[in-house]
Amino acid sequence: QMNVTGLFIGPMSKQQRMFTLIAVCLFYALVPADWQSLPVFVWALWLISAGSVITILRRIQKIVKAVNP
Secondary structure, X not given: OOXXXXXXXXXXXXXXXXXXXXXXXXXXXXXOHHHOOOOHHHHHXXXXXXXXXXXXXXXXXXXXXXXXX
């Protein structure tokens, strides 16, 4: 049996996703109104999506290596 409950590898695990969202929310809360049109939120969502795909692939790779030594 393999324990994968503590598998927190990858560039966009939960902590990094939450940090990115908080940083974007703070950006929009603190910048002047004329900067609000910048697509920072869209960029952040693309970053989170790409990082999540990489994280998923790395975790699957780690699980496959653990199952098939």
